[in-house]
Amino acid sequence: MIRYLVKRVPSVVLVLLATSVIAFLLPRLTPGDPAAVIAGPEATPETIAAVRAQLGLDQPLVSQYLSWMGGLFTGDLGRSFQYGRPVAELIATRVGSTVELAVLAGLFLAVVGIGLGVLAGSARSRWSRALADATNTSLLAAPPFLVGLLLILAFGVAIRILPISGEMSVLERPDLGLQYLLLPSLALALPMSAGVARLVQTSMLAVRQEDFVDLAVAKGVPTRRISVRHVLRNSLGPAVVAIGIRFGDLLAGAVVIEAIFARNGLGQLAVSAAQSADYAVIQVLIVGTVLIAVIAQLLTEISLAALDPRIRLGQ
């Protein structure tokens, strides 16, 4: 595996380098001036020009890029135009919120997705399969923001049993933090879990047709053992890949869910940065997101190798 990871280093570096150029140029190519936002809606052109000079935006693009890259190599991610604070600090104060949301949502995604998939993919009564299929289809059709609003109406307005606005760190107050986290993570995970469930279901149904399952049945292996050891294990590959890919979606979906549940995570930071043309923040978030996607991809491949003995990394 080490050899595999070492072999992947050049391509990862290339991807990140290309991303840094795109992340730097893309926001600057869109019309708009961060200095105009900082100067305010009633500013004169002179004030805007003074702010531009203060932010270093009057420097040539190449010089700005090299300065940013130089900073990245020394651990300085730059300084937010809007808040005047180091970008690293802004991200550090918010990453916990998003990670908590993504981890619990990821957990729900895996549990509900695989659970629902197993339920739908296991041979049982027509009614229970129809119920699982209906649940799956409903979740597939519902985007996270809709599920979020329904959960707010159900558990925050009609039956007030869970908080629907704000957040509290799980590490500081696990009891309260989890309550704040429950609805947003469910809203984020449930719609995505349907896709995973559908994959698991299809895969399980296909694996059940394999000869080795027939052999196991003929040998009198108990049904549960066949389902868990033979069918499920051989069906999880696609689900793991889907969960890995969906992890990126979880981060993207967090933007909407954070807005609905008034959580101040990375998603809201990204939205606020985009709205105020805070290039310094946007470019770091883009590179960071790509880095996470690359890591998730590597982890997915490692997990696949662990699940399927036919896959050997580095060969």
Place this chain on the structure above:
Amino acid sequence: MRTGVQSRPYSRPNLRVLLALALSSALTAGCQSAVQLERQQAAGGSTASCREGGTLVVASAQPPIPGRVLAQGAANLFWVRGVFEPLMSVKDGDIANPVPLLATAWKVGADDRTATLSLRQGVTFHSGRPFTSADVLFTFKQALEPASPSNDKQIIGGWRLKATGDHEVTIESETPLSPVLASVLDDTPIVDSQTYKDLADGSKFVGTGPYKVERYQPGAQLVLVRNDRYWQRGLPHLDRIENVVIADSTAQLAALRSGRTQLASGLTTQDAATVTQKGGQFQLYEGQQVLYSLVLDTASGAFAKKEARQAVGYAIDRDRIKQQVFSGLGETGGLVWPAGPEYPKDRENAYRHDPARARELIKEAGASGAEVPITIINNPQLQAVYQIIANNLTDVGLRPKLVALPAPDYQSRLAAGKGGNYLSFRGQVPSPSLVAQTNPDIRLQGAHRTFTSKEYTALVRGVIEAGGGQAGAEAVQKLTAYMLDQAVQHVLATTPAITVKSTAVQGFSLVSGGLLSRETCLVR
């Protein structure tokens, strides 16, 4: 033929699930409920008297920007006057009777061009350093810096400030002071010379106000705690004010309904109405007025001719905008001036909805079928205003085209004078002279509109030079008549900025600089 593997019927499958449910229920019962906590913090809908102490949680759609304390705006609305106090404060637009804060008295000279301010003694900054006239001079110097966001630069630039004592400041002005003095002093809170450079990134907040900043999380929240060494005994009432950022209007509603917040700014009028129309726990606070205008591009295009611009005035159905977009709130008189002695009431309603007259004028100007791009900032309320205007203009034979831009683009285009025809929204200020010097659609320096003429320049200068009283009223009359004839700016509506507050919040006073939180309290 193959058959699927038959699973065993569920015999005891739910035992573990039941155990897990029981365990989680027990855990939940043993834990503190977040909902209960929020309910405890939210006060009831009583109208009883103030109580000392308590925590007020306010939601703002925009994040606090500490670097903009010398300017007005929604970003710092709820916290800035708690930390940084001005010399005086103008309540309800009453510039003749401002509330003394860091100035105890002021005297304006007979020529209306000099003012002497007596400063409050015994006031200290949060750092413990005494407040003196040097701090006033420092603050106004900062307001004049090229990158300063102060809206009053043009006025302050014409002032000469002198410290005539440790606690006395004299102002000499090139233009009459009485129409602008109180407002400019209100807009410019006193900052600490020793820590001002650390204010831009929010690493230090040192003012003289009734609250100190306990915690600042950029873009997320700013928490104020009571300043026990505040100069006025008995104030403030609250122990703590938590300013949280909730950008989404729906999420702001959820926060209000759940009891998390007691005050919210940034909701759309329609969303605000859903919690205030039925009465009960929430009220709509109509404080700061906002002027919505359509400013026309006279440099090129269909509106180079005056008749075509006048046609737009007759084409727009202002009452429909007021009813459909602003839920019936506000006024549609069509003038840019604030209410007051100089307000030319007889000039109101110069353009009322008259599509037939508009069609005639369009034909006369030869603008039939002309494409009319209209630039707006991308926000739902302005989109709704545009839709009505577009419908009206189409009805009279023009072809409106939407140019919806994000804030960075909209603001930079307007500042560069490249906004074309644009929809603007500006906070209303208390005197015509202030409007003429600070409103970018009206002012002479750094104007956002394209229109200019010698006559217009002379008339605007006339308003500034005339000051208040009869001379001021006459100057405003002349300028208004010219503006209405030129029809460059069509005021669509003057509506209150939307703030929703719980009835549990009392002593609520929003001035142009923000919430005067020293008087705010929660009821018993």
